[in-house]
Amino acid sequence: MSPHAIQAEGLEKRFGETRALSGVSLTAEAGTVLGVLGPNGAGKTTTTRILATLIEPTAGHATVGGYDVVKQAHQVRQLVGLTGQYAGVDEMLTGTENLLMIGRLLGQSRRAARARAAELLDRFGLVDAAGRPAKTYSGGMRRRLDLAASLVGRPQILFLDEPTTGLDPRSRNGLWDMVRGLTADGVTVLLTTQYLEEADQLADDIVVIDRGQVIAHGTSDALKEQVGGQVLEVRPVDASDASTVQAIVADLAGATPETVDGLVSVPITDPALMPAVVRRLDDAGVPIGELSLRKSSLDEVFFALTGHHTDDVDAEADQLVRAEKEGARA
Amino acid sequence: MTTAALAPEPQLTRRVSPAAALRHTATLAWRNLVQIKHNPMELVDLSIQPIMFVLLFAYVFGPSMTGSVSSYLPVVIPGIIAQNALFAGMSTGFGLNTDLTKGVFDRFRSLPIARSAPLAGRILADTVKQAWSMAILLAVGFLIGFRIHTGPVAVVGAFLLLLAFAVLFSWTSVYIAMKVNEPEKVQLFGFVAIFPLSFLSTAFIKSTRGIPDWLAWVIRNNPVTQLVEAMRGLLIGGPVLHHAVAALAWGLAITLIFAPLSLRAFKRRA
CATH class of the missing domain: 3.40.50.300 (P-loop containing nucleotide triphosphate hydrolases)
Structure with missing residues (x-):
């Protein structure tokens, strides 16, 4: 066998x-x-x-x-x-x-x-x-x-x-x-x-x-991991803070974040970015409702591998x- | 749900033994016959349609054809038996195509069974159905006055001849089943090919008198005519041998052409 x-x-x-x-x-x-x-x-x-x-x-x-x-x-x-x-x-x-x-x-x-x-x-x-x-x-x-x-x-x-x-x-x-x-x-x-x-x-x-x-x-x-990706997601307690969060995240990540329903997400490669984001948000006095660092979804992986989405x-x-x-x- | 892990290492066989192949064929024939139970349409095809044909032909055409119902019965009963066998042969192709398009055939082919079993099982089941239809036709004929004038041996001969011809002829429907992508197309072929084929024979007429010479020639040389004449001989009396031989020779020729074509089409499909 x-x-x-x-x-x-x-x-x-x-x-x-x-x-x-x-x-x-x-x-x-x-x-x-x-x-x-x-x-x-x-x-x-x-x-x-x-x-x-x-x-x-x-x-x-x-x-x-x-x-x-x-x-x-x-x-x-x-x-x-x-x-x-x-x-x-x-x-x-x-x-x-x-x-x-x-x-x-x-x-x-x-x-x-x-x-x-x-x-x-x-x-x-x-x-x-x-x-x-x-x-x-x-x-x-x-x-x-x-x-x-x-x-x-x-x-x-x-x-x-x-x-x-x-x-x-x-x-x-x-x-x-x-x-x-x-x-x-x-x-x-x-x-x-x-x-x-x-x-x-x-x-x-x-x-x-x-x-x-x-x-x-x-x-x-x-x-x-092969396609490198992690995604940082931040949701401020107050939805009106979303634009402030967006500006801070954009500045640190060097990429344009997406904001959907008050959730700001941006692809990042350096995990050390997360504490920096927390500090800047704290300095700006923005209370954070939700903060996460997750791996890219397989759809994002597929897009990175093939250049086209699965659908x-x-x-x-x-x-x-x-x-x-x-x-x-x- | 602990079965898979605890199952002992199976003893694998290297090929399908002939006894196992027969068992597979029998199981698949059983499956095709058990379907009838859940499909009333098939019962209609197998029993009610033949009965209807006998009654309509005998009572509507009989008097004009031969002067009376009773004198038309010896003509029309063997004729309808032959025509019915051709139509019923289409169900072989219909069923095969259904299995192919619905994925049932894939299931069979993934199993360690004889490669011939799905087809052989269907042909075996269809032969049983053919015998059933012929018995129904003879019984209805008897009820309205048709009488067999030969002996039991000749009747058994009539059954064997019809079933043999039906199996040989069913390769045409197997071939179509391999070529088309939906079962209904097999039935469509049945209508456009078998209607003319069975009516351009002596199935419903006593003689070709009054028919143009060229058409009479077609009718005389139609394999269905040979089958019908042999059936008449076996059920009522008259010459049998050369009609039976001619019918079987036609059937054999059909098989020799359509069986290899079917296998080739099947391989392409796979």
Whole structure:
């Protein structure tokens, strides 16, 4: 067994003329969550599909659980679970039937499959809906059933491709808790997401991909440090002092602060600035309601790395999304 | 939620054994049949539509075609059985395309199961449905006066011939399912191709008398005509062998063309 649960080197994938991946390398240690972060069309789904043995890379090499995803695909399939962007549940079957089917396909006896289905339906809060066809489920329930389906075989390695896209905040938080529960049990998770907060919340390590390439990797904190950033935020007790605060902060930081709802914030690189700001505000007799020094958000990190925000979907990304969808349609 | 950590290191197999492949196929066939329970539309397709066709054709067209309902039944029952089998074959493609577009196929492909099982399971389930529809048609026919004049062996032969032809022919719908991006387009094809194909045959007529020569030639050489004539022979009596052989040869030719095309289209899609 390779020491890494997931290891990919130089994965490339072309769909006709379109290059979806041009050299993606990543590793995930057993029992950790690897977040693959990137905007639409960056190559997240293509990467996941290669690692889950649904498609073969045009070039490059990858192992999952120590097995080659091309030459030993059958072994890989026995170790992994996959939850895709589009919930892979049979809408005509009930929740129970869906899980029974997977259990039977995995070689479980009828009794074992039944017990496992009941256990998972219970865990994912679907007991009441167990006897209803999945087409009557809400989006959040379908995702939960899909996740349950990918856990029937107790996979050691789980691929979650944008598991929370389109979910409301409550369902999303619920799913996050489930992912945390799984890693506590030693499952390795590869999670793709467009949401920086999601990667920040769940991932031990983050790989940032953009246009089919890895543009950064490291822990969430390391990434934030890599692009240098901290943000100083000051809120005066009296909102009318905001302009005074703004002037003092601007003078010390040498940058133009932003003031939103009485909160003055400015990016800084020197942490020693904070005491200086406090002294000057004290001298000016401005009472401080709130003062903080925080690391940049991942959105700010992404902007620093790529020069565009995560919600920018330009024509090129659109084209890649189409190519990826086309590839995803089988 | 302690299962994953405590699970023993699984014994990994290196390939799917033939016995396991059969089990996977059976499970997926079960899945396709169980769907009927939750989808009343499919029950309509499988049972009510064939019954309606038999009654409408027999009572509306019968008297004009052969002078009476009873004398038209030996013509129309085998014809409707054949036409119904072609339409029902479209459901193979419809279901496959639904699985592809809804992501269910991705789920199957991520599992350690035989690669052929999703398709084989569907074909097996569709064959069961075909047999069910044919039995319904024969039963309704019997109730309104249709009588089988051959023996049980010939009837079993009729079932086998129809099911074999249906499986071979269903590759056309599999191919379309691989090429289109929504299941409804498979049905659309069913209508534009199968309506003319089944009506340009002897399915609903006794002879081609009065039909222009070129059209009569098309009708005589239509695979559906061969199937219908063989079915008539097996259910009522008359020549069977060369019609059956011709029907199966057509079916085989269709498979030889459309199976490789389907596999190629599937690989492209993946």
